[in-house]
Amino acid sequence: VGAFRNPIPRTLFSEFDPIMGERLSSGIVRYKVGLFLDRNTASKAKNKIRDLGYSDAFVVRYVDGQRTGLNENTVDNPSPASIKKDEEEDDTFSSNSSSSVRNLEFDPENPTAYYDSYESAAPATQVEMVNGxxxxxxxxxxxxxxxxENIFDISPLNSDLMKNGLIKYSSGIFDDIAVAEQWKQSIRDKGVTDAFVTAYYNGERISLDRASSMLSNSGDGVLADLDEMDELHSDRQGQAVWEMVSTSELFAEEVRDQIQFKIRMGPYIEKxxxxxxxxILDFENNVEYGRREDGAIVYTTKGNMTYEEAQKWRQTFIESGITNANIIALQAGEEISVKQALDFLLK
Known part of the structure; x- marks a missing residue:
């Protein structure tokens, strides 16, 4: 049902019993549900689990503690294409689902009641309230x-009460699928490795193909109205449920947090x-040694600094006699141009 690189909350798979974890050599922990003596029973359980929202759940077989194929050379593992199809299709629900043990019900007269009754719940926008x-x-x-804390402190969040009584959580509200894809990667980096992009229209989940078709046929007029979202936020007495004001702000904020500036001295090809x-010796506690692939030596300041701080440090090095001191920029540890970094910060 899932695989995670980082520790997960104990309640993450609380709807399943038994739940087992298997640590792989890569450090990733793979989680599995149930112990079945025949494949048919396991497949039925798999279908019910997919109905609960785990669209990429699949059956595996173990013999004496070792994972083996279900048949001689096959494993009941859906192809990437079929997983993508599952992710994009509307949810369907089995009449034999576990809804009988759930006490959450949707009230059209009070669409947020199922969520508001939990005082400690993470702030979330109920998708049932979002038009467009x-x-x-x-x-x-x-x-x-x-x-x-049980959902990796991800913010902003949306909640969707499913027909079987479970709550589906998503993050962000975007009118551009490309920005949503970028945010998906940020969510995966936080530990939710199976996060994926989906779409909603008037509170109902729809396929990505249908969303694309609606935009092609009807244009931007079909998109959710952010001004209406602000009014919704006000009506809910200041609860922090709506934290986005544009399609790219959330991703841009994430990028800004990753921007760093440093001073690099060099390269020194020979002596x-x-x-x-x-x-360099005078500032040895503030700089670190490095060598490029071509063998050239460079020295770079330690720690992170703002662009204004970097400008002051560069001037200090130049006045001290190092004329090849220059400002460099990094995003999430990867070097980018200073212009790119400043453009991100100005967005």
Missing amino acids: LFYTVQVGVFSKPVTS IPDKDVKV
């Missing part, structure tokens, strides 16, 4: 509203000038 089309990133399915050595 939007894209979002699904992050999990739970048996009841959960706290922020480092004595005057530069003296300055």
Whole structure:
């Protein structure tokens, strides 16, 4: 039913019993549900689990503690294409689902009641209240509203009460699928490795193909109205359920947090000038040694700084005699141009 690189909350799979974890050599923990003595029973359980929202659940077979194929050379593992199809299709629900043990019900007269009754629940926008089309990133399915810490402190969140009484959580409200895809990667980096993009229209989940078709046929007029979302936020007495004001702000904020500036001195192809050595030694607690692939030596300041701080540090090094001191920019540890970094920060 899932695989995670980081520790997960104990309540993440609370609707399943028994639940087992298997740590792989890569450090990832793979979670499995149930112990079945025949494949037919396991397949029936798999279908019910998919109905609960775990669209990529599949059956595996173990013999004496070792995973083997279900047949001689096959494993009941859906192809990437079939997983994508499951993710994009509307949810269907089995009449034999576990809804009989759920006590959450949707009240059309009070669409947020099922969520508001849990005081400790993570702030979330109820998709049933959102008119129009939007894209979002699904992050999990739970048996009841959960706290922020139980969902990796992901924000902003949306909740969707499913027909079987479970709550489907997603993050973000976007009018551009490309931005949603970028946000999906950010969510996966937080530990939700199976997060995926989906779409809603007037509170109902729809396929990505249908969303694309609606935009092609009807244009931007079919999209969710952000001004209406602000009014919804006000009507709910200041609850922090709506935290986005544009399609790209959320991703841009994530990018801004990843931008770093440093000072790089060099490259030194051969001997480092004595005057530069003296300055570097004076600042040895603030710089670190590095060597490029071509063998050239560079020195880079430690820690992170703002662009304004970087400008001051560069001037200090230049005044000290190191004329090849330059500002560099990094995003999530990868070097980018200073112009790109400044453009991100100005968005």
